[in-house]
Amino acid sequence: MNDSVLLLSLASAIVIGTPILLAGLGEMMTEHSGVMNLGVEGMMLGGGVVGFWMSSQHSSVALSLAVGAGVGALFALIHAYLAVTLRVNQIVSGLALVITGTGFAGFVGSSNDSALIYARPQSFLEPVFGESMQDLPLVGPLVFGHDWVVYMSWGLVAAAAFWLFRTRAGLAVRSVGEDPASADTVGISVGLTRYVYTMIGGAGAGMGGTYLMTQIFATYQHGITAGLGWIAFALVTFAGWRPWRALVAAYVFGALRNLGFTLQILGASVPSDVLNALPFVLTIVALIIISARPAAARKYSAPSALAVPYSRETR
Amino acid sequence: MTDESTPAASTAEPATVQASGGEPHDAARLNAITKSFFGVPANDRVDFDLRWGEIHALLGENGAGKSTLCSVLAGLYHPDSGEIHLDGERVDLASPQQALEHGVGMVYQHFRLVDRFTVAENLALGHPETGFVTSRRSLERQVAELGRRYGLEVSPKAAIWQLSVGEQQRVEILKLLYRGVRILILDEPTAVLTPQEAQSLFATMRAMAADGQAIIFVSHKLDEVLEVSDRVTVLRDGERVGSVETAEADPATLARMMVGRDLATPDRTRATAGGAALSVRGLFADGDRGLEALRDVDLEVRESQIVGVAGVAGNGQRELAEVITGLRRSKRGQIFLGDVDITRASTLQRIKMGLGFVPEDRMRTGMAGGLPLASNLALKAYRQPPLSKGPVVSQKAVEERARSLEKQFDIRGVRWAMPTSLLSGGNIQRAILARELSAGPRVLVAAAPTRGLDVAAIDAIRQILLDERDAGTAILMISEDLEEILDLSDEIVVLYEGRIMGRLDPDEASPEVLGMLMAGRTVDATPETAKDTA
Numbered sequence: 001m002n003d004s005v006l007l008l009s010l011a012s013a014i015v016i017g018t019p020i021l022l023a024g025l026g027e028m029m030t031e032h033s034g035v036m037n038l039g040v041e042g043m044m045l046g047g048g049v050v051g052f053w054m055s056s057q058h059s060s061v062a063l064s065l066a067v068g069a070g071v072g073a074l075f076a077l078i079h080a081y082l083a084v085t086l087r088v089n090q091i092v093s094g095l096a097l098v099i100t101g102t103g104f105a106g107f108v109g110s111s112n113d114s115a116l117i118y119a120r121p122q123s124f125l126e127p128v129f130g131e132s133m134q135d136l137p138l139v140g141p142l143v144f145g146h147d148w149v150v151y152m153s154w155g156l157v158a159a160a161a162f163w164l165f166r167t168r169a170g171l172a173v174r175s176v177g178e179d180p181a182s183a184d185t186v187g188i189s190v191g192l193t194r195y196v197y198t199m200i201g202g203a204g205a206g207m208g209g210t211y212l213m214t215q216i217f218a219t220y221q222h223g224i225t226a227g228l229g230w231i232a233f234a235l236v237t238f239a240g241w242r243p244w245r246a247l248v249a250a251y252v253f254g255a256l257r258n259l260g261f262t263l264q265i266l267g268a269s270v271p272s273d274v275l276n277a278l279p280f281v282l283t284i285v286a287l288i289i290i291s292a293r294p295a296a297a298r299k300y301s302a303p304s305a306l307a308v309p310y311s312r313e314t315r
Numbered sequence: 316m317t318d319e320s321t322p323a324a325s326t327a328e329p330a331t332v333q334a335s336g337g338e339p340h341d342a343a344r345l346n347a348i349t350k351s352f353f354g355v356p357a358n359d360r361v362d363f364d365l366r367w368g369e370i371h372a373l374l375g376e377n378g379a380g381k382s383t384l385c386s387v388l389a390g391l392y393h394p395d396s397g398e399i400h401l402d403g404e405r406v407d408l409a410s411p412q413q414a415l416e417h418g419v420g421m422v423y424q425h426f427r428l429v430d431r432f433t434v435a436e437n438l439a440l441g442h443p444e445t446g447f448v449t450s451r452r453s454l455e456r457q458v459a460e461l462g463r464r465y466g467l468e469v470s471p472k473a474a475i476w477q478l479s480v481g482e483q484q485r486v487e488i489l490k491l492l493y494r495g496v497r498i499l500i501l502d503e504p505t506a507v508l509t510p511q512e513a514q515s516l517f518a519t520m521r522a523m524a525a526d527g528q529a530i531i532f533v534s535h536k537l538d539e540v541l542e543v544s545d546r547v548t549v550l551r552d553g554e555r556v557g558s559v560e561t562a563e564a565d566p567a568t569l570a571r572m573m574v575g576r577d578l579a580t581p582d583r584t585r586a587t588a589g590g591a592a593l594s595v596r597g598l599f600a601d602g603d604r605g606l607e608a609l610r611d612v613d614l615e616v617r618e619s620q621i622v623g624v625a626g627v628a629g630n631g632q633r634e635l636a637e638v639i640t641g642l643r644r645s646k647r648g649q650i651f652l653g654d655v656d657i658t659r660a661s662t663l664q665r666i667k668m669g670l671g672f673v674p675e676d677r678m679r680t681g682m683a684g685g686l687p688l689a690s691n692l693a694l695k696a697y698r699q700p701p702l703s704k705g706p707v708v709s710q711k712a713v714e715e716r717a718r719s720l721e722k723q724f725d726i727r728g729v730r731w732a733m734p735t736s737l738l739s740g741g742n743i744q745r746a747i748l749a750r751e752l753s754a755g756p757r758v759l760v761a762a763a764p765t766r767g768l769d770v771a772a773i774d775a776i777r778q779i780l781l782d783e784r785d786a787g788t789a790i791l792m793i794s795e796d797l798e799e800i801l802d803l804s805d806e807i808v809v810l811y812e813g814r815i816m817g818r819l820d821p822d823e824a825s826p827e828v829l830g831m832l833m834a835g836r837t838v839d840a841t842p843e844t845a846k847d848t849a
Binding site for chain 2: 166167168169171172174175178179181182183185186187188298304
């Protein structure tokens, strides 16, 4: 029973959904502070390529993920400086980050001495739980068949939900995203908060990119993320800025990603372009459904000050 | 990670001590406070004292310095000179946070609440004793308890956007009480409230005063001041006129204290008014908050006539201008330009029919600040030749027209391609008048035409308006400046809470009568004493 096509594709939806979840969760934190960073795709590539390089040099997966996260955060720092300090248009700055990250990955990946294209990670993660657990019907492959990064991502979802909605720090960051002037009057530093959360977003993207390259594809290719960063960006909206919904949404998007293979195995043929567009179509449908109910629209809508630069003088 | 050490709400403990009489110190004492903005004093050596357990009203016109004085006490402005004593101790308040630490808090006219947060979350935000983990339940319990005690009942779980304005105001007060505020400043709190909400606010204020707290109540409404306050201090032109016990005060004296400056009646030339150019009949409209802002307004402006609309800001003036110009929908009533009903006409149709508008907020609605002046001056005329031929606008014609208007209206400081927002206020206002008047309007609605301008610019603008009237234009002039109303108007109407309180001939209008009307008192007969005040 655990060999059924459906179950296997659901299990692999969780795997492919994990980098989407990591990057999307990060972007969600960023957006709760009122900063919109369109550069997720670039940060995944830029952070991921360095994380991948690390994995070819050292056997610690944790170290590669940390390095990827760090580099992603540095890319996000560029966006924070442009968007928060210089108050440039966040759409333009985010798109510039996509181009920068993609270019950086291409440059690092193709330079002769690194030859990352031929490199391989030194180690791969094994499932955390033993064979007996993995053989359990249904929950075996779905719940117990994963490596520790998947479980960590579940932990991060719980932590993000608690942090954002149950702690003083979460209240502060949400007030910065909702109404920076009010936050400022009660002594919360709008600029610092936005820098920190923008970098958290970059770290999530860098870590997601690293996981994708080292553990899922185990190889680096130019443009290997193939739009996953954009899906992660859409995920934030699809999930209504709520961490637990992001968890579900990431696996839904992951399943859509796999749908092509599944359908092929089952003998149906659907153009891949249609399948690739589905996450975005789904996001639009979700927005339409949500906006039809005003109370829900209010609850699950973007932070009010999203992508609005804050300046004390103009309030 | 439990959170038993939740923030202490303002307890009655210190307050009751203060209330029990024999307290040697006043709650607050302000000595010779002076605060200037750009060299213009908003407060000039103002003394003010506030006792524990009293509701102290600050009465005065717009620009009398009420808000400035309150902002000084609330730590928002630092005074240029003067001393602040709180409960007998000299303090230096560098920020609103510091004032809060001393127990002084202010409810601003614009609420500072995060819209999508719940009531409880707004209270927790920025509170120094909010634990790392916010304990919703204990917070909500405390909010409910404070609310019951002072009649400030509001559901702690409700999001701010779901609440009415009156409830939002309660949250603002709760927020301050929760911070332990014992000196509460309310800046024009009733301006946004319905009468019922105002009554419930007054009950809260009384409950707090009975608890020994001190309340400053800023208002320009005589009735409210007489109803709720224990003492009144009147400010005028940044100076303290005097303080009286409310029980010993009468409305006429207060009105005279508030308004009674020397109003020299200028030599006024009168044009002979012609036929009706703008008529408003039974007009009703809502304000931004959904409250009724205009109630059954009747008006008529004839050719070669200036009708001045007097009143304290926020009594429906802005809505009146917007409804007439088509920027706001009316609920009931009719508007005529000449004898054509324009109630349902679009703004563009009204412009084409000869309606000009000088808006109150010259930078935001008057001009596109980022565009050069020439483009701004073309904003209404660009639809027709010579400025445009078909879809193409002739830049040359736009520039030429701008230069001739600059000369005609004496607009100075214009450089090529410079954003209009860099011009001075007086020049911007001249430019708006140039644009509106060059279209040759039949009717001009001018809102606060000289607000914030220097003396020379004021004179120039007024002369332009008078000349325009003499040329036959009907002008509806909305102004909070009484002198301006008295100087320019051929007829005066007073707006109060969206209603026309009275119509006056400027030659017979005394500051006292105007002040009473503006503060919402009807004048039964023209008092004989009216002239004495001048």
